[in-house]
Amino acid sequence: MAFWFATIVFFGTYILIASEKVHKTTAALIGSSLMLLFILQGPHHEAEQHADPVPAVIEQSMESTGGAPTFDRQTAEEGVTPAATELRQKSGRYDKLDSYARYVNFDVIFTLAGMMVLVNVLSGTGIFQYIAIWCAKKAKGSPIRTMILLVFATAVLSAFLDNVTTVLLVAPVTLLVASELSVSAIPFLMAETMASNIGGTATLIGDPPNLIIGSVAGLDFAAFLVNLAPFILVILVVYCIILKLYYGKRMHVTLEQRARIMELDEKAAITDPVNMWRGGIVILLTIFGFLIHGAVGLQPCVVAMAGAAVALAICKVNVDQALEKIEWSTLFFFMGLFVLVCGAEQAGLMRACGKLLQFTDGWNPLVIVLAVMWISGIAAAVTNNVSFTAAMVSIIAAFLAETPAFASVELQHLMWWGLALAVCLGGNGTLVGAAANLVTVNIANKAGNHVTFNDFLRFGVPVSLCSLVAASGYITIRYFLYC
Structure with missing residues (x-):
């Protein structure tokens, strides 16, 4: 029954x-x-000593x-x-x-929560908007080059951040760039979505399924990075080549439209340079912690939550607001x-x-x-x-x-x-x-x-x-x- x-x-x-x-x-x-x-x-069941509360x-x-x-x-x-x-x-x-x-795998839960806090601290500085505008300007207003650079940026960010957070940060700027170029934003958004899932495959923390697999199979961050990241990089390069071949001749813009892109000031997107540098250093140290966590015997959740705690301590942010922005639904x-x-x-x-x-x-x-x-x-x-x-x-x-x-x-x-x-x-x-x-x-x-x-x-x-x-x-x- x-x-x-x-x-x-x-x-x-x-x-x-x-x-x-x-x-x-x-x-x-x-x-x-x-x-x-x-x-x-x-917890008080008479047969609890014979239960198996670990689903692995x-x-x-x-x-x-x-x-x-x-x-x-x-x-x-x-x-x-x-x-x-x-x-x-x-x-x-x-x-x-x-x-x-x-019955809950809190290693996964607290790893996600810690990374969400870190991203929330950094997102308020404008660094992600800076990256998107910089990509568009580096492409000199060319739609296909802009798409490829945004795809690469999205994939790299998704390897170290939550996929949902990455697209939430990149998509609004993509809409702005597409509007300035007078081209449809849909190909850009779709390409970035695919890139977020591809890039997230490369690391333990890049995509939630990897966290679940790593937790059950005992595979650490370094194992994912060594075994999957090189292959994912190849996939990403091939993906970008296909995008160029397919969209290269389908997107045309005028010199005036390109000029509007070049007039955008990426530096203006940075609203809090002090916290940007502080938060950036913390997230780099956190990533380093993920690289060595298996060797030093730390769980990923300890690394993520330690990084979140340091970021909240040294960055001048409203702690309540940073915690409210955690994706509690997820x-x-x-x-x-x-x-x-x-x-x-x-x-x-x-x-x-x-x-x-x-x-x-x-x-x-x-x-x-x-x-x-x-x-x-x-x-x-x-x-x-x-x-x-x-x-x-x-x-x-x-x-x-x-x-x-x-x-x-x-x-x-x-x-x-x-x-x-x-x-x-x-x-x-x-x-x-x-x-x-x-x-x-x-x-x-x-x-x-x-x-x-x-x-x-x-x-x-x-x-x-x-x-x-x-x-x-x-x-x-x-x-x-x-x-």
Whole structure:
């Protein structure tokens, strides 16, 4: 009975999220509340010592794997995850935690919150508007060169900032530039949206799905940077070449229109130079902290929150306003998803879904990874890459634990890299595939540049499909070189 109830709640919540009939945060919180009420055990439940409040079947083995995640197949076959086994040995360490604290991955939540505070401090200085205007002037008013520079700027910013925040900062200036050039803003906005999702794939903190994957798989910032960033840079270069070939002869402006762009003063966009330098130094130090956090044994959330605390302390900002601008809706959406997925896992749904992959028994590991990638890429586009990833990581973790073909750490990592590429790049496919897509379209519609669901498909599907083909090639090369 619990299994079927959890299944109905889980898939019903995802349908609500995908349909957009109910706000995604509301849907996630309703689903999580039902799981807490009827499936998950509370802090005073008589059987709580046998519960598994951690939705992951991963055991960190620092001595044997150098920090890489390994999976204990014996405990998985017995229905007890390594995480649960470890918890049982800690004499009730989690006994007094409230229900939400038992089931939410607060490493992800506080990493996002810390970076949001940092961005809020910097956004008030005008630095992001400066970058956008500088790109337009550096292109000397050429529409296609302006587009390419804005795409690169958006991708780089998205690698270190939240995607939604990046498009919120870049899109308004893009509208201004397009207006001065008397060209449609839609190609610019769509190109930047795709770039934000592509660039965000490069790092642990660039796209929320990566944070979820990194947290479950035990992969740190440096691992994402080394394994994904070079490939993403290649994708970005190819993407810009395609943009130039497609739009190069479709955008024409007069000398007068170019002159208006050159008259814009990027320095005037800087409203608070003191805080700009202070905040800039703090965010650079925070990024450095992410680079070394695995080596020094710090969690990403500690690095992010420390950076946020320092920024609030040394920058002359209104703390209340900086905290009010945190995207609380996004954070509560994540919390609801974590509880929802944990309830589905405890009811046995994730284990059942993992068994669906058993049809791949006897397949070459590379073929399995590629199949998972394409299924995940399409599913992430149809639903939402964050929602899908929150569920898929548990399924993949269970599958890896029970599949002898993935006994080696290298093959486990190959699966995680394939999943990260698939869900992040697949998010470009549809309007609902990634949060940045919805934000950009809302900004465009409010400015009178109407973009429909079908309009977005014409932009997103080719980019997403080509990216997934390239990602498949990259994973194939990695398999033959390293595995």
